Amino acid sequence: KLSRRLEMIMELIPEQSRLADIGSDHALLPVAAVQTGQVVQAVAGEVNPGPFKAAAKQVAEAGLQHQISVRCGDGLAVIEPGEVDVITIAGMGGSLIASILDNGQDKLTDVQLLILQPNVGEDILRRWLMEHGWLLTSEKILEEDGKIYEILTAVPEQEDARISSRLLYENQEWPSSSGDGNFTVTSELLLRMGPWLLKEPTPVLMDKWNSELDKLHSILNSLSASKLESAEAKSSQLKQEIAQIKEVLACLQ
Ligand code: SAM
Numbered sequence: 001k002l003s004r005r006l007e008m009i010m011e012l013i014p015e016q017s018r019l020a021d022i023g024s025d026h027a028l029l030p031v032a033a034v035q036t037g038q039v040v041q042a043v044a045g046e047v048n049p050g051p052f053k054a055a056a057k058q059v060a061e062a063g064l065q066h067q068i069s070v071r072c073g074d075g076l077a078v079i080e081p082g083e084v085d086v087i088t089i090a091g092m093g094g095s096l097i098a099s100i101l102d103n104g105q106d107k108l109t110d111v112q113l114l115i116l117q118p119n120v121g122e123d124i125l126r127r128w129l130m131e132h133g134w135l136l137t138s139e140k141i142l143e144e145d146g147k148i149y150e151i152l153t154a155v156p157e158q159e160d161a162r163i164s165s166r167l168l169y170e171n172q173e174w175p176s177s178s179g180d181g182n183f184t185v186t187s188e189l190l191l192r193m194g195p196w197l198l199k200e201p202t203p204v205l206m207d208k209w210n211s212e213l214d215k216l217h218s219i220l221n222s223l224s225a226s227k228l229e230s231a232e233a234k235s236s237q238l239k240q241e242i243a244q245i246k247e248v249l250a251c252l253q
Contacts, residue, residue: 002032004144005117005151006090012115012138012153013086016040020084022075022100023047023092027055031062039086042068045078076104086113090151094121098128105132114154122150123192130165130191133157139196141204148208150194168195177250189244201252209249216242 002010006029013019017039021030024044033039044059046052049072056070071078076087087108089097097118101108114134118125129136134154141150157165172185190198197205216238223235 002028004142005149006032008140008142009088009090009115009117009151010036010038012113012151013038013088014113017086017113018042018084020045020076020079020087022078022087022089023051024055024070025051025091027058027068027070029088029090030068031058031064034064034067035062040067041084043079043084044068044070045075046070046072047074074103075100076107079104079107081107082110085111086115087111088115088117090115090117091119094118094123094125098125101128101132112155115151116154117149117151119149122152122194125152126191126194129154130169135161135163135165136168136196139194141194141197141202141208143204143207148204150197152194174248174251177247183244183247185248186244189248193245193248198248198252206249206252209245213242213245213249216245 010029010033013033015038017033018041019030019033019039020043021027022045024030024046027044030039030042030044034042044055046055052070052072059065059068059070089100092100097116098121101114114129116125126136128134129152133156135157136152136154138153139150141148143149169187169190171187172190173182174185175181176183185198193209220235220238220242223231223238
């Protein structure tokens with residue numbers, strides 16, 4: 001049975017897609033997506049021999065070799081340009097996902113949808129998408145087995161589209177929770193917290209950022225015990241960051 005995380009990723013794949021799942025590990029996602037009929041043809045890519053063998057075994061046991069091609073290689077090197085419509089990359093850090101996309105840009109020309117699930121470093125990935133002509137179209141957040149995951153989708157940005165990356169990430173003025181005036185939610189903060197997640201906040205989003213605040217507070221505490229010269233500047237930067245996140249959370253409540 002698929003984890004809730006993989007199930008949510010699968011639900012985002014359009015019917016009749018040709019899919020590449022990069023870093024597929026046991027190929028659970030492409031196998032399930034082909035079995036439901038949602039995906040007609042899939043590539044399961046793996047760079048490491050262990051997971052590659054596990055993927056090949058899984059696909060053979062499901063009897064799906066004619067529909068799922070298991071390939072060993074780095075990132076998007078396993079696909080040809082125009083071979084797939086949808087790419088999923090899940091369960092890795094955001095910077096690794098961004099570097100896989102960056103190294104494989106020639107393979108992305110005909111791709112219509114990216115479904116990405118970074119474990120950390122979501123801001124790095126959002127920034128890569130924004131800077132490389134991919135419009136973030138949705139964000140989901142879920143908690144499973146004590147871990148919180150974000151799932152991002154992106155499509156090629158069109159110049160005449162109603163919404164653009166520029167609009168999505170431009171500074172926003174929010175009424176301050178204290179009632180006196182506005183405060184600015186900066187592009188930086190939107191890249192970090194997720195512009196769509198902030199539009200429709202859920203309890204899981206609040207949990208995530210409350211625990212991020214705990215981490216930032218403990219860094220702040222260790223900085224205040226430090227005698228390093230740079231500690232003071234770092235502390236005041238951190239305090240500002242904490243204040244901004246708290247202000248956003250207060251407005252969401
Ligand atoms: N995608 C599955 C999921 O979300 O459950 C598996 C995630 S697993 C934690 C990450 C997988 O990515 C590993 O099997 C690893 O071998 C693979 N991987 C890491 N870097 C890769 C790369 N550059 N190209 C292809 N696969 C990669």
